[in-house]
Amino acid sequence: MAIPRIALWLFLSYLALYVGFMAVSAFAPGLMAATPVAGLPLSILYGFLLIVLAFVLAAVYLRVAQ
Amino acid sequence: MIYVTSPLAVGVFLSFVVSVLALSWWLGRRATSASGYYAAHGQIPWFVNGVAFAGDYLSAASFLGICGMIAFYGYDGFLYSIGYLAGWIVALFVVAEPLKRMGRYTFADALDSRFQSRGIKLAAATSTLVVSLFYLIPQMVGAGVLIKPLLGFSHGTGVLLVGVVVTIIVVTAGMVSTTWVQFIKGALLVAFCLALTVLILQRGLTVPAHLAVTPRSEAVVRQQGRVLVDSDWPDESWLRVQDAGGVVHTYRRSDNGTVLGTQVVTTRPDGRVLVDGRPQGLAGDQRDLTPIGRVTALPGGVTSTGPLNPVAFLRTFHGSTIETWTAERRTLRAGEVATVYTPRTQTGADLLQPGASPTFKGVRGTTLFDKLDFLSLMLALFAGTASLPHILIRYYTVKDIAAVRKSTVVGIGAIGLFYVLTLYLGLGAMTSGALDVTNNNMAAPLLARSFSEPLFAVISAIAFTTVLGTVSGLILAASGAVVHDLLSHVFRIELTDQAKVRAGKWVAVGVGIVAMLLGLAFERLNVSFLVGWAFNVAASANLPALVMLLFWPRTTKQGITAAIFVGMFSSLAWILCSAQAFRDVYGWPPELAPVPFSQPGIVTIPLGFLVLMVVSWLTPPPSPVAEP
Known part of the structure; x- marks a missing residue:
């Protein structure tokens, strides 16, 4: 019935990043406006990261779970 | 339009x-x-x-x-x-x-x-x-x-x-x-x-050659025709000029003595719709709304960028200024409802930050409740x-x-x-x-x-x-x-x-x-906003039961049943009592809403978990035979 341990770890690491996104948006909006890479604001970079990372983690899981 | x-x-x-x-x-024939x-x-x-x-x-x-x-x-x-x-x-x-x-x-x-x-x-x-x-x-x-x-x-x-x-x-x-x-x-x-x-x-990205609605000087605007006087539109904030064709140009006064051209849609008590004082339509003596959405300035003062790559597009947008529109509903004496659409210039940098919309403006708010509304929706989408x-x-x-x-x-x-x-x-x-x-x-x-x-x-x-x-x-x-x-x-x-x-x-x-x-x-209602509510109800009702059943052996059937019902009804009740439902669904003043923010998830999802645990503790544990 239980889910594989690796799935739990991948889930928790993504959750941490997502909570980080919520926290920065709500409590450190100034940070979101900074433009660290390629002249793009952190809001855009962090958002793209969360989307791309979801796919990467899923693909990693598929590899490991086979 | x-x-x-x-x-x-x-x-x-x-x-x-x-x-x-x-x-x-054709595919369904076989599904008997x-x-x-x-x-x-x-x-x-x-x-x-x-x-x-x-x-x-x-x-x-x-x-x-x-x-x-x-x-x-x-x-x-x-x-x-x-x-x-x-x-x-x-x-x-x-x-x-x-x-x-x-x-x-x-x-x-x-x-x-x-x-x-x-x-x-x-x-x-x-x-x-x-x-x-x-x-x-x-x-x-x-x-x-x-x-x-x-x-x-x-x-x-x-x-x-x-x-x-x-x-x-x-x-x-x-x-x-x-x-x-x-x-x-x-x-x-x-x-x-x-x-x-x-x-x-x-x-x-391109700056259109002519900008029809920009801040203009009051003197120029007055020459368009006859200035209307109407207590529905107090003189200190509005200037309304009717031209020879019967079109009523409504201007909003800004602080520095200029005026901003708006678009006004008026709904009469008999259901007829007027645009800037004329019947809505495409015929010569009728009027329709002007399409909107444009860049007012690009970085470096250019008027057109030509093709851009995906990063350059966002970077250029970030450095531009863009005209966006706000809507304001005004109820007039004769039972008419006027919606005034006013342009406003925003920087691309500001538009690429959270909090520019009414739904999420709480994230820029100062109180904890404002921020909770945002956190709650993000949590509901996740769960x-x-x-x-x-x-x-x-x-x-x-x-x-x-x-x-x-x-x-x-x-x-x-x-x-x-x-x-x-x-x-x-x-x-x-x-x-x-x-x-x-x-x-x-x-x-x-x-x-x-x-x-x-x-x-x-x-x-x-x-x-x-x-x-x-x-x-x-x-x-x-x-x-x-x-x-x-x-x-x-x-x-x-x-x-x-x-x-x-x-x-x-x-x-x-x-x-x-x-x-x-x-x-x-x-x-904006459809995305409605979906947000559906996610809140789904997460509040179903997630606690799903997760606890998987991870907590002490979960009982009474616990699951109670958690689903409590999660579902509490999130539904919260939504029906929210400021957003008051304003957009019932048309009541949003200040009267009894709940402090509109998105229930951050309260009702944990509530589902809590109810499940309490009820499970109070009821006999599931028989050990069930788990091989």
């Missing part, structure tokens, strides 16, 4: 809908058993199922709602994209595999596999019904929105058309054809959004995906766990790509000069129209099939819950396999009718 329909658009659109219907009928009708015999190939996940998930709300929200408010719409996608992580890593192992057709099956309790079946089936209906509202509203510019029908006709077509699909077909329709639609949607994004990048009944049933259409995993990864890939594209589509629409100031749900189709009429026809047709597909999936989920869970297990009515399918089809007709009625009632 009034839309002129083109025969080409109508032709493309109708051929699309007819082919979908034909395909669905219950397992075929509700779960496609578990024989759908994983790749097809993965793209069908995208088809199910990328509903009218994703396509129309998110693009519209980005087009009007910038980054805030993208927050939905991020949250919707992140939710798949919960689906894949936490609930997918156990659910597949435990159930046969429905989510209630899986929850109840350990207990055989009628209470759980009743609770799970009720929550499936409620969530499906809630999720149906934005789909139906989206259908009405699409039909209006495309075929020239009213919102109501659009809703009825979708309702009828979808009910036909579900009744003649079932899960096999629903899946294939979703596969085709999901693939087309992603492909055409990609094409549209390429066109946006090719076009680049809601894995609790949506029409997504959960898709785990039963493939043959084994490996296929579940593989199709989920394909789904995440397709959906993730689409959500990245939404940002470009939304910002492209914002700067397209083609938007309807009165309706942000129309942004994506109007963006397509700004390129070419055929593209507009195809995009609208895809969006419409999007609605058809998602609605049929939802109706199927609701029908499964009623027949399989309620009739067979709660009321213990013995049904043959064929009778189950027949009953399911009758239920589908009933749900279809309810969906049409709801679609008519909620016309005015």
Whole structure:
């Protein structure tokens, strides 16, 4: 019935990043406006990261779970 | 805005809908058993199922709602994209595999596999019904929105058309054809959004040659005609000038002595609509709203950028200034309601930060409650995906766990790509000069129209099939819950396999009718916003039960039943008492709303967990025999 341990770890690491996104948006909006890479604001970079990372983690899981 | 329909658009659109219907009928011929009708015999190939996940998930709300929200408010719409996608992580890593192992057709099956309790079946089936209906509202509203510019029908006709077509699909077909329709639609949607994004990048950003509505000096404006005096429009904030053609130009005074031209839509008590004082229409003495959405300045003072790459597009947008519009409703003495649309100049940098829209402005607020509203919605989006009944049933259409995993990864890939594209589509629409100031749900189709009429026809047709597909999936989920869970297990009515399918089809007709009625009632709300509510209810009702059943052996059947009912009713009650429901649904003053913020998830999801634990402690533990 239980889910594989690796799935739990991948889930928790993504959750941490997502909570980080919520926290920065709500409590450190100034940070979101900074433009660290390629002249793009952190809001855009962090958002793209969360989307791309979801796919990467899923693909990693598929590899490991086979 | 009034839309002129083109025969080409109508032709493309109708051929699309007819082919979908034909395909669905042809595929559905074989689905005569219950397992075929509700779960496609578990024989759908994983790749097809993965793209069908995208088809199910990328509903009218994703396509129309998110693009519209980005087009009007910038980054805030993208927050939905991020949250919707992140939710798949919960689906894949936490609930997918156990659910597949435990159930046969429905989510209630899986929850109840350990207990055989009628209470759980009743609770799970009720929550499936409620969530499906809630999720149906934005789909139906989206259908009405699409039909209006495309075929020239009213919102109501659009809703009825979708309702009828979808009910036909579900009744003649079932899960096999629903899946294939979703596969085709999901693939087309992603492909055409990609094409549209390429066109946006090719076009680049341009400052239109003449700007009709800019801050102007009062002296110049006064020469247009006769200045009107009216106590509905106090002199200190408004200046209204009627020209020789009878058009009333309404200007809003700004601080520095200039005035801003607005667009005013007035609805008379008898239902007649005026635009700037003239009847709305396209004839010579009538007037229609001006399309909106443009760049007012680009970085470096250039007037046109030429083709841009994806990074340069965002960077250039970041350095530009853009004209966006705000709406204000004013009730006038004669019982007329005037909506005043006022342009305002915003920097691209500001539009790429969260908090520019009314829905998310709390994130820039100063009080904790303001911020909680934002956090609560983001939490509900994260937790809601894995609790949506029409997504959960898709785990039963493939043959084994490996296929579940593989199709989920394909789904995440397709959906993730689409959500990245939404940002470009939304910002492209914002700067397209083609938007309807009165309706942000129309942004994506109007963006397509700004390129070419055929593209507009195809995009609208895809969006419409999007609605058809998602609605049929939802109706199927609701029908499964009623027949399989309620009739067979709660009321213990013995049904043959064929009778189950027949009953399911009758239920589908009933749900279809309810969906049409709801679609008519909620016309005015942004569809993405409505979906946010559905996610709140889904997450509050279903997630605590799902998660605790998997991870806490002490969970009892009473605990699960109580958690589902409490989560569902508390989140529903909260939404119905929220400021947003007061303003947009009942038309009451939002200050009277009894709850401090609009999105319940951050309170009601933990409440579901708490209730489950307390009730489980108070009731006898499940017998150890049940767990081998």
